[in-house]
Amino acid sequence: MPLELIGSISDGLCPERIWHVAWHPSGDILASCGNDKQIQIWAKEQNKWVLAQSLEGHEQTVRRIAWSPNGKYLAAASFDVTTSIWENTSSDPQDIEFTHVSSLEGHNYEVKSVAWDSTGTLLATCSRDKSIWIWEMQEDNEFECLSINSGHSQDIKCVAWHPTLELLASGSYDDTIKFWKDIDGDWECLYTLSGHTSTVWDISFNSTGDRLVSCSDDRSLLFWKYFEGADKWKNVCKLVDHSSRPIFSIDWSHLNDKICTGSGDDSISILEQDKSASTADSEQYKVTIKHEKAHNSDVNCTRWNPKYPNIFASCGDDGTIKIWKVIE
Amino acid sequence: MDEFDQALNIESDTYISSKEEGISDGKRLGYIDGYQLGFEKGTELGQEIGYYQSCVSVWNNLVNIYKSTQKFTPRSLQNLEKLTKLLDNYHLNFNDENIMSSLNEIRVKFKLTSTQLGLQTKEQNELSF
Numbered sequence: 001m002p003l004e005l006i007g008s009i010s011d012g013l014c015p016e017r018i019w020h021v022a023w024h025p026s027g028d029i030l031a032s033c034g035n036d037k038q039i040q041i042w043a044k045e046q047n048k049w050v051l052a053q054s055l056e057g058h059e060q061t062v063r064r065i066a067w068s069p070n071g072k073y074l075a076a077a078s079f080d081v082t083t084s085i086w087e088n089t090s091s092d093p094q095d096i097e098f099t100h101v102s103s104l105e106g107h108n109y110e111v112k113s114v115a116w117d118s119t120g121t122l123l124a125t126c127s128r129d130k131s132i133w134i135w136e137m138q139e140d141n142e143f144e145c146l147s148i149n150s151g152h153s154q155d156i157k158c159v160a161w162h163p164t165l166e167l168l169a170s171g172s173y174d175d176t177i178k179f180w181k182d183i184d185g186d187w188e189c190l191y192t193l194s195g196h197t198s199t200v201w202d203i204s205f206n207s208t209g210d211r212l213v214s215c216s217d218d219r220s221l222l223f224w225k226y227f228e229g230a231d232k233w234k235n236v237c238k239l240v241d242h243s244s245r246p247i248f249s250i251d252w253s254h255l256n257d258k259i260c261t262g263s264g265d266d267s268i269s270i271l272e273q274d275k276s277a278s279t280a281d282s283e284q285y286k287v288t289i290k291h292e293k294a295h296n297s298d299v300n301c302t303r304w305n306p307k308y309p310n311i312f313a314s315c316g317d318d319g320t321i322k323i324w325k326v327i328e
Numbered sequence: 329m330d331e332f333d334q335a336l337n338i339e340s341d342t343y344i345s346s347k348e349e350g351i352s353d354g355k356r357l358g359y360i361d362g363y364q365l366g367f368e369k370g371t372e373l374g375q376e377i378g379y380y381q382s383c384v385s386v387w388n389n390l391v392n393i394y395k396s397t398q399k400f401t402p403r404s405l406q407n408l409e410k411l412t413k414l415l416d417n418y419h420l421n422f423n424d425e426n427i428m429s430s431l432n433e434i435r436v437k438f439k440l441t442s443t444q445l446g447l448q449t450k451e452q453n454e455l456s457f
Contacts, residue, residue, distance in 0.1 A: 106443050131436070144401065148440045150432065185406070 003268070003291045006311070007323030009042060009049045015319020020064045020301045025071040027307025029096070032321055033062035039076050039086075041096055042321070049323075052096045055086055064113045069120040074098060079110040083125045087141065101141040106133055106148075117161040117168075122146075124168050126156035132170055132180065134187055147187035149180050158202050163209045163254065171200030177214055177224075179233070195222050195235050201246065207254035215247035215261055221271075223285055236283045242269060242290065245298075251312070253304040258326065259285070260312050262299030267292045268314055270326055295320060373431070374420065380438050381415050387445065388412065404444035411437045 009032075018034035029052070030042045039055040039062055060079035067074055074086045083104040090097035109128035116123055123135040123143065132149040154173035161168055167190075168180040177193040177200055198217035205212050212224040212233065223237035245264030252259050259271040270289040277284035295316035305311040310326040387408055391400055414434050421427070 106439070144403065145440060145443045146403070148436050148443075150436050 002327050003270070003289050003294075004325045004327055005322055006325045007049055009321040010319060017317045018300065018315035018319055018321060019061070021303055021313045021315045021321055022065045022067055023303060023305050023307075023313065024067050025069060025306055027305045027311075030313055030321070030323075031065050031067070031074060032315055033065045033076060034315075034319075035061050037061060037078075039065055039074070041074075041098065043096065049321075053098055055084075055098055055100070057084060057100055058082070060110070063111065066114050066116055068116045069118060073116075073120075075114045075116065075123060077111040077114040077125055081105070081107050081109060081111060081127070083107075083111050083114050083123075085141065085143070102143055104133075104135060104143055106145065107131070112156060113158045115159045115161050115168075117166060118164055119166075122161075122166065124159045124161065124170075126159045126170055128155040130154060130156060130172075132156060132159060132168070134168070134180075134182075147182075149187050149189070151178055151189045151192075152176070157199060160203050160205060163205055163207060165209060167209075169203055169205070169212060171203045171214060173199045175200065175216075177203060177212070191233050193222075193224060193233055193235070195238070196220065198246075201248045202250045204250050204252040204259070206252045206257065211252070213250055213252055213259060215250040217246040219243050219246060221247065221250065221261065221285075223283060225283065234281075236281065237285050239271075239285060239287075242287050243267070248298065249301045249303075251303050253309070253312075254306065255304070255309040258304070258310070260302040260304060260314075262294075262302040262314055262316070264298045265292075266295050266297060266299060266316075268294040268299055268302055268324070289326070291324075294322065294324075370420075370422075376431075377415070377418060377420070377434075380411075380434060383438070383442075384408070384412050384415055387441075401444065404441065407437065407441045407444055411441050 016035040018032050021030055021032045023030055028044060031039060033039045037058045037060060040051055041053045042049045043052040058078040058080050062076050062078045064077045065074060072088050076084045084100060085102040086098040087101045088097060089099045107127040107129050111125050111127045114123065114125045121137050124132055126132045130150060130152050133145055134147040135143040136146050138144055152172040152174050156170050156172045158171045159168060166182060169177060171177050175196045175198060178189050179191040180187050181190050196216040196218050200214050200216050203212055203214045210226045214222050221239040222235055224233045225236045226233050243263040243265055247261050247263045249262040250259065261269045268291045269287050271285050272288050274284040274286050294314060295318045297317035299314055299316045302312055302314045313321060313323050315321045414437055418430055418434065
């Protein structure tokens, strides 16, 4: 089951590290961000990826970007301690014209990640200041801060919302994953998942939200399952040794349940559940493809296309974005 | 033979008496150092709590004055109330183990309330609108 490179975008003579890629919900537009402090929006024109718009304004590296569920807004988390919000103000729904509409301030240090909840009304940001801020979008593009969640003892690297519930998960440099929920007006930490022995770089829910997978600096992948009866998240599978370096990115496809990861050993792996070997308490996942030298350096992000199955994008320290197809 | 005994024991005798002197000197100096450090840290803590209490007292007054023009969101008012309660219940009792975690709770609530009220606090030293 090989991996086919179907598209490539590189920045030019002096490529700068690209941190993150995010697909627009339509599956036809891709946004990227990185060390050049800009957000690039790419669209396909006759089988070639072209730059549709470049969003400038941040004063430091942009670490992560996230599209709102309706694709009208783009949020960007930056090392300049702010989170910017951009709205597509084009009168033509097929056209791309993003305007800066809001700047979320408050974090004391670099903002590492941003994520919209499934309804598109809540936004979560996390930072090296060890806190997670929950924001609610109001009319006229104003954002009100609902809560400042503290609990992690170190830098928080990633946040991810449950696909349907108002439940937030976060991964941190303190080796744990925490779940947060609004309980009677106050956001509280519901669960703390320990298991990794180093920084949790990325986390991803499956389409039904009863499984979570996490990847870490400790080179392992941990799969977590929610047991409703016990109201607990338990580790049901641990994969080690398939990467010789930290695994920086992981994404669980909501289309076909495949998982893609990007690693510091320049490789990209595809994983699937081995249903025949799985039981209620212990599941088996295996690497079905390990593609070495996917990039010329660390792979920072891998993300599945939300509309077209078996297609995903990756980006890395080598300053390139690549589009791949899993051949079945 | 007594004179020789004295000469033989001179090293161990000196060691014992010097050690006792050292211990009592150390206790004395340690107390002085500890007192200074405690005084410093206590003052910092008091200043921080005092700052929050003064802000909260001003905010509560402002809210009362401008209540009719409805400048404040219900959420911000709720959090201001919670923050006021937290500060009222905070006592500088150094035998209480939770003194630092309660302080952290107050810090987070203060940051949240100031953000919701539309104010920016800088490094706890300046308040800008």
